[in-house]
Amino acid sequence: MPKQNFTLDGLFSVKGLDVAITGAGTGIGLYMAKGFATNGANVHIIGRRQAKLEEAKAILLELNPDAQVHIHAADISSRDAVTALAASLTKLDVLINCAGIVIPDPPCTHLTPLPELQAALLGSPSSTWSNTFSTNLEAPFFLSVSVLHLLAKSPPGGRIINISGIGSIMSDPNTSQPAYQLSKAALNHLTRVMASKFRDLGIRVNAISPGYFPSQMQDPNNPKGYLARAKELVPLKRGGEKEDIAGTAIWLASRAGSYVNGSVINLGGGREWA
Template sequence: MTDQTKDFSLTGLFGVKDLDVVITGAGTGIGFYMAKGFAVNGAVTHIVGRRKEKLEEAKAAILELHQDARVQIHAADISSRSEVNALASSLSKVDVLINCAGIVLPDDPCTHLSALPELQKALLSSPPETWSNTFSVNVESVFYLSASLLHLLAAAPNGGRIINVSSIGSIMSDPNTHQPAYQASKAAVNHLTRLLASKFRNCGITVNAISPGYFPSQMQNPDNPKSMLARAKDLVPLKRGGEEEDAAGTAIWLASRAGSYVDGQIISLSGGREWA
C-alpha cells in the first residue's frame, strides 16, 4: 500500500464499525463505558455478564444514546468453564475480546501501623474462598475465555485483539488498602497478558491490558468520602477521577488500526497515579 492509498482519516485510523466486540463485565462500570463507546461507533457489541437484568439495562441505555446500535446480550458466569464453552459456541465472529469482568473481596482492614497481633489476625481472617473466587473470576476466566475464542479471533480479517482490564492495584503497594487477593490477581493479569501475547503472536492476535485507576464503578463509590475515587483530586496528578470517555477511548484505540502495532503492553489509565 502506498502513502497515497493509506487511510489517515479518523474513521480509517480509529474506526471500529462492523467489528464484533465481546465485552465481559459489560453491565456496569468500565465494561459498560467501553460497550457504549463501541456500540455508538458502529461495532456489533456483545455484552456479557452474570445478571441478565443489568445487561438489559445497559442495552437500553446504549439504545437511548444511539437507536441503531447493535447490542447483543449474553448472560453467562465467566468463572464457569461450561458457561464459557456455551458462550463461545454461540458466537460465529469475534474481532475483539475485552476481558473486563472482575470482583474484589476486601479483607479486614489493617495497615503498616497496626500492632503485630492485629495485623496478623486481620491477614489470617481472609477465608480461602476470597482467594479462590477472586482468582477464578479475575485470572482464570481471562485465560479460558481467550483460549476458547482463539479460533474466531485468529480469523478476524484485520487481526484479532484481546484487551484485558487490569488495575493500578496490580503494581501499587499502598499499606492502607486491604485487598491483597484482588491486587495479586491483577498482577497476575498483567503477566498473563504478556504470556498470551507471546503465545498468540503467530496467530495474528495482539494482547494488551488496560490498567485503570479510579473510575466510577461498583468497586469505587463516589458517594463514599473515603473512597479512592472521591479522593482522586488529592491522589491523582491530573486532579480528577477517570471518566467514561477515557475508558472507551483507550479501548477503541487498541481495537482499531491506530493500535495495531501495540502488543504485550500494560497501558496505564490512571491520570499519572502510578508514579506520583
C-alpha cells in the same frame, strides 16, 4: 503499495467490528460498550445478570438506535458457561475481559500494630483467594482460549484487551485487598504470556490498568473512598471518566493501536505508586 488512511475515521474506526465485553452490565464494562456501540461496532455484552444486561442494552440503543447489541447472560467463572458462550458466537474481532470481583478483607495498614496486622492478614479466608483468582485470572484465560478460532479469522487481526487495575502496578499500604491486587498483577503477566503465545495467529493482547473510575468497586458517594479523594491522590487532580476508558479501549481495538502488543497501559491519571 497499500492504501494509507490517516483520517480519524480510518485510524480509530471500529465500525463493523464484533466486540465482546464481559462485565458489560455496569461500570467500566458499560462505559466501553457505550464507546463501541456509539461508533458503529457490533457489541456483545456479557454478564451474570440478565436484567442488568437488558438495562445496559436499552442505554446503548438510546445512544445509538442503529447499534447492534447482543446479550449473553453467562457466569464466566464456570468453565461450562465459557464453553457455551464461545459456541454461541460466530464472529469475533475483539474480546475485552472486564468482569472482575473484589472481596473485602479485614482492614489494616502499615501503621497497624504487629499482632493486629498479622491477625487481619491471616483473616483473609481461602475462599476469597480461590474465588478472586477464578474470576479475575482463570476466566479471562479460558474465555480467550475458547474464542481463539474466531479471533484468528478477524481480517485486521484479533484483539484481546484485559482490564486490570491500578492495584496491580502499585502498592498502597492503606488498601486491604491482597487477593484482588495479586490477581490483577497476575493478569498483567497473563497478558504478556498470551501475547507471546498467540502472536503467530495475528492476535494482539494488551491490558488496561484503570485507576479510580466510578463503578461498583469505586463508589463516588463514599467520602473516604479513593475516587472521592482522587483530587489529592492523582496528579491530574481527578478520577477517571467514561470517555477515558472507552477511548483507550477503542484505540487498542482500532488501526491506531495496531502496533501495541503485550503492553499494560497505565490509565491512572499519572498515579503509579503509593
